[in-house]
Amino acid sequence: xxxxxxxxxxxxxxxxxxxxxxxxxxxLKSWLFTLDHKRIGIMYLIGVLAAFLLGGIxxxxxxxxxxxxxxxxxxxxxxNKVFSMHGIVMVFLFIIPxxxxxxxxxxxxxxxxxxxxxxxxxxxxxxxxxxxxAVFGLYTMIHGGVDTGWTFYTPYxxxxxxxxxxxxxxxxxxxxxxxxxxxxxxxATVHTMRAPGMSWKRLxxxxxxxxxxxxxxxxxxxxxxxxxxxxxxxxxxxxxxxxPSMGGDPxxxxxxxxxxxxxxxYIMIVPGMGVISEIICTFSRRAPFGYFFIAMSSLGLALLGxxxxxxxxxxxxxxxxxxxxxxxxxxxxxxxxGVKVFNWVTTLYKGSISLKSPMLYALGFIFLFTIGGxxxxxxxxxxxxxxxxxxxxxxxxxxxxxxGGTVIAFVGGLHYWWPKFTGKMYxxxxxxxxxxxVFIGFNVTFLSQFVLGSRGMPRRYYDYLPEFQSLHxxxxxGSWILGLGFLVMLVMFxxxxxxxxxxxRNPWGSAALEWQTPxxxxxxxxxxxxxxxxxxxxxxxxxxxxxxxxxxxxxxxADADD
Amino acid sequence: MSSEAATADATTEVPEGHDDHGHDEHGHNDxxxxxxxxxxFDTPQQQFDAAKVGMWAFLVQELLFFSGxxxxxxxxxxxxxxxxxxxxHQLDRPIGAGNTIVLLVSSLTAALAVREAQLGRKAGTSRYxxxxxxxxxxxxxxxxxxxxxxxxxxxxxxxxxxxxxxHLVEGSPALPENAHIFYSIYFMxxxxxxxxxxxxxxxxxxxxRRNERGDFSKEYYAGVDIAALYWHLVxxxxxxxxxxxxxxx
Numbered sequence: 147x148x149x150x151x152x153x154x155x156x157x158x159x160x161x162x163x164x165x166x167x168x169x170x171x172x173x174l175k176s177w178l179f180t181l182d183h184k185r186i187g188i189m190y191l192i193g194v195l196a197a198f199l200l201g202g203i204x205x206x207x208x209x210x211x212x213x214x215x216x217x218x219x220x221x222x223x224x225x226n227k228v229f230s231m232h233g234i235v236m237v238f239l240f241i242i243p244x245x246x247x248x249x250x251x252x253x254x255x256x257x258x259x260x261x262x263x264x265x266x267x268x269x270x271x272x273x274x275x276x277x278x279x280a281v282f283g284l285y286t287m288i289h290g291g292v293d294t295g296w297t298f299y300t301p302y303x304x305x306x307x308x309x310x311x312x313x314x315x316x317x318x319x320x321x322x323x324x325x326x327x328x329x330x331x332x333x334a335t336v337h338t339m340r341a342p343g344m345s346w347k348r349l350x351x352x353x354x355x356x357x358x359x360x361x362x363x364x365x366x367x368x369x370x371x372x373x374x375x376x377x378x379x380x381x382x383x384x385x386x387x388x389x390p391s392m393g394g395d396p397x398x399x400x401x402x403x404x405x406x407x408x409x410x411x412y413i414m415i416v417p418g419m420g421v422i423s424e425i426i427c428t429f430s431r432r433a434p435f436g437y438f439f440i441a442m443s444s445l446g447l448a449l450l451g452x453x454x455x456x457x458x459x460x461x462x463x464x465x466x467x468x469x470x471x472x473x474x475x476x477x478x479x480x481x482x483x484g485v486k487v488f489n490w491v492t493t494l495y496k497g498s499i500s501l502k503s504p505m506l507y508a509l510g511f512i513f514l515f516t517i518g519g520x521x522x523x524x525x526x527x528x529x530x531x532x533x534x535x536x537x538x539x540x541x542x543x544x545x546x547x548x549x550g551g552t553v554i555a556f557v558g559g560l561h562y563w564w565p566k567f568t569g570k571m572y573x574x575x576x577x578x579x580x581x582x583x584v585f586i587g588f589n590v591t592f593l594s595q596f597v598l599g600s601r602g603m604p605r606r607y608y609d610y611l612p613e614f615q616s617l618h619x620x621x622x623x624g625s626w627i628l629g630l631g632f633l634v635m636l637v638m639f640x641x642x643x644x645x646x647x648x649x650x651r652n653p654w655g656s657a658a659l660e661w662q663t664p665x666x667x668x669x670x671x672x673x674x675x676x677x678x679x680x681x682x683x684x685x686x687x688x689x690x691x692x693x694x695x696x697x698x699x700x701x702x703x704a705d706a707d708d
Numbered sequence: 709m710s711s712e713a714a715t716a717d718a719t720t721e722v723p724e725g726h727d728d729h730g731h732d733e734h735g736h737n738d739x740x741x742x743x744x745x746x747x748x749f750d751t752p753q754q755q756f757d758a759a760k761v762g763m764w765a766f767l768v769q770e771l772l773f774f775s776g777x778x779x780x781x782x783x784x785x786x787x788x789x790x791x792x793x794x795x796x797h798q799l800d801r802p803i804g805a806g807n808t809i810v811l812l813v814s815s816l817t818a819a820l821a822v823r824e825a826q827l828g829r830k831a832g833t834s835r836y837x838x839x840x841x842x843x844x845x846x847x848x849x850x851x852x853x854x855x856x857x858x859x860x861x862x863x864x865x866x867x868x869x870x871x872x873x874x875h876l877v878e879g880s881p882a883l884p885e886n887a888h889i890f891y892s893i894y895f896m897x898x899x900x901x902x903x904x905x906x907x908x909x910x911x912x913x914x915x916x917r918r919n920e921r922g923d924f925s926k927e928y929y930a931g932v933d934i935a936a937l938y939w940h941l942v943x944x945x946x947x948x949x950x951x952x953x954x955x956x957x
Contacts, residue, residue: 261747261748264758326769329765329769330762330766333762334761337758338761339749364769364772365769368769368772368773369772369776372900375896379865385865385892386866387866387889387893392866398783402779
């Protein structure tokens with residue numbers, strides 16, 4: 147439990163200069179065996195970005211195949227595998243660990259004013275468990291992949307498909323462990339590691355979001371673990387509990403699966419919401435409207451997330467009464483989501499708004515998440531769901547929440563905190579161009595899918611009727627614009643690392659704690675142990691020096707002003 | 709890598725009375741912290757609290773892990789009550805009860821090990837840890853005897869289910885349809901539990917070694933404490949599995 151120090155475990159034994167940057171030590175070993183949460187976060191970041199690249203390429207292949215009806219570039223069998231692998235890579239390898247594993251790992255201890263997470267060794271373990279899961283996943287892909295979709299529905303996954311289901315289930319099982327360990331670590335850290343004066347009422351909203359997420363990770367992920375474990379044995383030894391011909395129940399698998407996978411949706415979106423709260427406050431230069439409600443709505447989402455899994459199964463053969471209850475509970479999710487959206491918008495009101503690239507992503511998030519959330523209500527309605535179930539409407543809905551929500555928030559957070567953890571500024575003009583491409587490309591890709599779905603185009607189909615072709619082509623062209631946007635962003639970030647200007651301590655003029663420590667971040671996060679005397683958004687209590695943007699005269703990047 | 713680094717951090721306050729060095733040999737010379745205190749904690753109390761909170765969070769996820777099996781049990785029991793009753797009749801109650809007592813005793817010895825550690829009695833801690841490990845081994849031995857009997861009788865999960873009448877408990881009628889589902893759940897539940905016992909043996913052995921090495925003291929016994937917490941959970945799960953699988957008719 148990280149309580150015994152082992153000398154020489156990839157570390158220096160001499161003392162650290164308190165001003166020394168965490169990036170100062172060089173060498174591969176100093177990274178691979180690090181116990182520093184910031185370095186582990188960066189390794190996570192590299193890992194999840196690689197997964198995002200892989201998943202993104204698979205997505206482009208799916209869209210390309212659908213450019214024409216019938217065969218375009220691959221066979222139906224290959225298509226089934228490609229969309230399955232896209233879902234699995236994006237869900238388990240990218241979107242679940244993205245915000246907590248990368249941004250959360252780097253900034254949770256800093257925002258709490260502490261030196262590290264509670265269990266640094268467990269933190270590193272969690273990363274390597276993720277790597278192990280990723281290796282299993284990649285092995286499966288090379289070995290032919292799976293064609294079950296990311297949901298592994300029985301009895302197809304247990305009895306009929308001849309693809310590599312068991313190694314892929316093992317990969318997901320292992321990745322679940324990584325997620326649980328991160329959750330346990332963050333819960334213990336938030337409870338016990340807060341700096342003097344960092345009361346619960348002063349916790350940054352990003353921390354509240356990560357805390358709520360960690361609770362879901364700890365409570366929901368083990369249910370996925372047992373489900374996958376049972377499915378592995380069902381497939382390998384014919385247990386019979388998910389097999390109707392042996393007296394079992396395939397719908398039981400769906401219940402088990404969604405009991406995890408619906409809360410998992412909140413594992414994906416809630417940390418993104420936390421990022422957005424931070425960005426909106428910083429770039430409106432004011433305290434959030436209804437801090438307490440935004441904080442509690444994260445916990446509200448965590449709670450409600452456990453009560454609505456049945457809405458994935460309205461047409462799978464549940465009793466009418468359960469579907470009614472699940473439908474009603476699903477509508478309740480609109481309350482905490484609405485609280486967040488309205489409070490963000492109200493925070494903007496009379497704020498001193500600066501439209502830098504992170505803020506553009508935050509505003510984009512509000513717009514796209516609202517569409518994603520409201521179309522969720524269509525699907526929660528029983529009669530409407532019968533028509534829309536398993537159509538592109540569902541695909542568009544969850545991509546608006548997962549990509550328009552989480553990915554946009556993750557990328558926004560990356561822009562927001564990039565100067566702090568890399569110590570480099572990036573080209574604001576390129577960042578805005580990338581945002582414009584991503585925003586337009588995303589909407590072109592997925593708005594058309596709402597129309598496709600409402601006209602009856604089923605999801606996961608390889609072929610389609612001629613009347614769907616034009617909309618499919620619009621969607622595919624949108625995916626190219628979206629891909630181009632991410633490419634521009636990648637070039638911009640690489641350029642920033644190579645030739646970016648050195649970032650000042652507080653380039654956005656934020657009152658939050660992580661911007662008060664030097665850039666790049668010192669090894670122990672702070673030069674002196676901070677004592678917290680105000681909340682992270684108390685702009686009226688922050689001193690001039692704290693809000694100082696830190697550019698020497700004439701040094702201000704030319705494209706950084708509005 | 710940062711474990712040794714706290715020496716330079718002059719701003720970290722060290723509470724009075726916690727500057728003792730003598731309890732283990734981990735090379736923190738001239739250290740402001742006691743040697744067992746990791747660099748990123750300010751006080752031993754904070755370190756202990758973090759370990760406790762972390763372990764409890766972990767135990768909660770363990771409970772949720774087993775919950776899937778319990779839910780499957782509940783659903784299939786409500787679907788096939790007669791089959792469950794008849795199939796459960798084939799399990800050996802006296803042996804199961806004996807094993808339950810063995811595990812309960814192991815929980816007691818685990819708790820006593822924590823008590824000895826709190827009092828700083830190294831020998832006593834080791835003794836009770838070894839007793840706990842011994843009980844765990846007895847449990848696994850008995851379990852494998854039971855498994856062996858089930859294998860011989862063909863009372864196996866799913867496809868492998870092929871009951872031999874002469875191996876069944878005397879006087880019992882032939883097992884009803886779908887009895888393989890009971891044995892699927894029985895083997896999955898007790899199998900996962902046995903894996904937890906194995907992990908527990910590993911953890912307790914590691915803690916015993918650390919105790920022998922002199923890592924623990926009156927001031928620092930968190931390792932013993934949280935290992936025992938884990939062990940109690942493994943015990944607790946069995947307390948539910950035993951009546952559900954063996955006793956309920």
